[in-house]
Amino acid sequence: MKDSTHPYYGAMLVLVSSVAFSSKAIMVKLAYAYHLDAATLIALRMAFAIPFFAGLGWWTMRQGVPMSMTGKDWVTLLLLAVVGGYGSMWLNFEGLRYVSAGLERVILFLYPTLVVAMSAVFLKHHISRREWFAMVTSYAGVVLVVWHDVELAGLDSADTLYGAWLVLLSAIVYAGYLLVSGQLIPKLGASRFTAMTMSLAALASAVHFGTSGSFDHVTMLPNAVYALAFLMALIATVLPSVLMNMGIHQLGSRKAALISAIGPVATIVLAYLFLGESLSWIQGMGTALVLAGVMAVSLENKPRISATATAKA
Template sequence: MKESTHPYYGATLVLLSSIVFSSKAIMVKLAYVYHVDAANLIALRMAFALPFFVALGWWAARQGSPATLTIQDWSWLVLLAVIGGYGSMWLNFEGLRFVSAGLERVILFLYPSLVVVMSAIFLKHRITRREWFAMTVSYAGVVLVVWHDIELSGLHSSETMYGAGLVLLSAVVYAGYLLGCGQFIPKLGATRFTALTMSIAAFASACQFGISGSTKEIMALPHQVYALAMLMAIVATVLPAILMNIGIHQLGSRKASLISAIGPVSTILLAYLFLGEQLSWIQGAGTVLVMMGVVAVSMDATTPSKVTEADV
């Protein structure tokens, strides 16, 4: 991709995208104060975001020739959106019930290294020395941050481990989703692919709510939950996606991914400001190690998938 003559403009957009996306975990934790469950919160988030994704898909369809997808393509696309899009989202939201926002973001940022591992297993890509280094320091960083949260939680450490496991599984599922993206983005384009998969994920969310949820229950939620869900949809879902896409167009995916590594730091700072979560040198050291791993993977020319913020 040709680099822009306005690098600071693109860098600012990517930085803003990473920071506003980081607010998602904060909003989820604030919403949980009102005893809403993960399925209902995701249903509200996706309901508010769906009109924007439909509009994005309509706009993308008008910009280029329509893509031709076979029935098999559509089947895989739906499976990818339901499992990789909605499934990873639900695991992430449910995990946030038991872990701090800072820990959630640090674990989720393992997905670049997970993409490398999956590419080696399923696509027979060779793992380079830089990638081995990246994975080693990243997982060491996660161990430190998990240790920090277990020390804080004391008797509730089993819940911390359970929540961390859910978030890690979310990162694994999302890494698989990214691997599958490579089969469809060349056919559909990144914008149209995002609009389609997120719209399908919203439908999956509605289906789960229809099976297990209660309209009476969701209509009786405090108005603060609706406000947080709307902010989550616009500020932490649609806005960062737009800013990141423009930023990638300006800078290219590799430089954008390096800047987006600020994500865990901004989440930890926002959690400190809005949730009162503690800061410690252990947490800081672990976060730095994970960011080093992300930067190392992003700088490797052989990395099979561009590294950007996860939409989970």
């Protein structure tokens, strides 16, 4: 039997986790072929995922680890779950209605550099030369990939720009979520924090769907939609979260963050195979620039982004 502490074992866990997370955009695009709206699709995804997160919450509560939460902390947790958890998810899913899966993943992967920028603005952290290089390189890469998709879209380029803006907003909101979550995770523990925020995000999803969707309609969808939502919950949400945490335990957050940078590349390849999206040297160059920027941030001696955060993108 192989030693489970072997570094290749941890690297494989992180690699599989990153590719599985990357499949989310592909399944969303496939589901949109059935003329769904973002609120309905997210509600289905969260309905399938909530039993897993509820089970995680039950398990963490049984560990008997004490919590040191104030009333203000509970309000912050609720806002994080609704705005940072569900809000960023809805912006991301809605943006995917207008942009390619590859472009969505590249823009979303900007969030590590966005956290660095927000840390400088709100927490007065100094931005190093390496971090400036990372931000400039990453944003230049996104400009290239957006330009590539706008050129392909032709007359529909306004929709592409609108979708890209929604995904960018999603990345900004998620970066804020990560920045604030650092204050609560030490008080709750990572597993309990994840279980609570995701459960509250699922509740927010149900409320939004209840006010905008049709319960009669959701019970009459094609079987393929339910299958995609279940796979999205299992393969692109729950399973990769578990694998990523196991990988972090084996490798540490810094190495795991570097390996998880394969995410945008995996999405582009999967989109080419399953959605027929195009591949070009411009797109490849832009993606390479974004990856270089993220890796530059991850290689800091004291990285501000953990691999757990990377995994949730």
